[in-house]
Amino acid sequence: MGEARDRKIRAAGAHDRLTAGFVAAGVDPTAFGFYDQAAFLAQEQRDGSYLEKYAEWVATRPVDAVYEAHVRATVPKLASLVAAALTADDMQGGCMTAFSMLTRMLDRLGVWSFGVIGSANLDVPHLDLRRCLHTIDVRDHPDAVLGHAWVCAPPFFIVDASLALQHWAGTPMAGFVPPVVLGDAATAPIVRPGVDDCVSADVRAIHAEAERRLDPNLHHRLEPRLAAFGGRFPAREILLGQLSVRYVPIAIRQTNEPLEMVNAGSGKGRPAITIWNDEVAPAFGL
Known part of the structure; x- marks a missing residue:
């Protein structure tokens, strides 16, 4: 105490x-x-x-009791609405759009939040199934966005409305990832990330071959700010039935676009303001 x-x-x-x-x-x-x-x-x-x-x-x-009650009533409801909208629009890989929508909408709903970029590692241990979205990886093309994005809206340290939309269709992981991931201090305890939580197998192999050794601290060499940053924004693990997900923050992000411009003109999915006007605002009685 x-x-x-x-x-x-x-x-x-x-x-x-x-x-x-x-x-x-x-x-x-x-x-x-x-x-x-x-x-x-x-x-x-x-x-x-x-x-x-x-x-x-x-x-x-x-956070006082009144505000916490407001957050706990608002965040799950909004995350479910956004996840459903993104799923309906088949916004595969749309984590950046999702976090931008969520943070801008939370501002309008009176909930403080910020966006997080980092690695997300999914494991189903009894099937020896592992899939990773690493920030330290080999880029398929120069404009590739590595890692994953989610939202922190205390007391929810993890608000993820797009993990299920990371191209799992047709893979064994598809049946284990829920539409929304929510984690607070009770459900998502702090963990210390290892090299495999932060660095892809391909990058680890490249360094191991060049250096003729496996370096357990390679993630700290390649991301020197990780330890200090993690002291303020720590990694967390959440259990979702048979699935565990480890979220490792690397950077803070906040969209510079107003809600009216988020996903406007992208040609993929509806603009955020349309989702707000058609689905979110009515659901909240606005």
């Missing part, structure tokens, strides 16, 4: 310091979507990691 209290005190102190820093920079942190404010963007141009301060602010923000 004392340790939990100490963690809350440390988080509150960090949150207060971040709030003071934003205010000093001319940012108003009381407004949802304040990462769009001109003062915030100006700071981000000077410091490429400034968005991480927003994510830390959200992650350390004190």
Whole structure:
């Protein structure tokens, strides 16, 4: 009990310091979507990691019972609606679109959130079945997006409405991945990622052949910020029946497009604003 209290005190102190820093920079942190404010963007141009301060602010923000109840009522409902819409549009591989939709819609629904990029590793142990979406991998083409994207909306550290749409059709993994993955501190405990959680087998093999050894710390060599970043945004594992998924954050992302522009003109699936107007807003009585 004392340790939990100490963690809350440390988080509150960090949150207060971040709030003071934003205010000093001319940012108003009381407004949802304040990462769009001109003062915030100006700071981000000077410091490429400034968005991480927003994510830390959200992650350390004190959560009272009323707000937590609002989040727990809102997030699962929204994630299910977005997952159903993306499935209906067959948005395979659409994790970037999904996280952009979710964060922009959560802003409108009064829930603080941020996007996360990282590796996602899926295992069905009794079948010796493993599939990985690694951020450190061999690119099929120069514009390939590696890894996976999901949302953090505390107390939900994992909000994933697109894991089931990562080209599993026709593979043994298809029957194990649910439409929505949600994980909080109770259901998705912190884990320490290993090299196989972060680096693909192909990349590990390339380095092993060149160096004539298997390096268990290769992920830290190839991603030097991983340890420090993981201290603030740790990896977590969630069990979903026979499936376990390990999520390893690598970077914070937030779309620079308003909801009206997310997936607009892509030619693949409906624009986010159409999904909002036709399905999400009516479901929430807006």
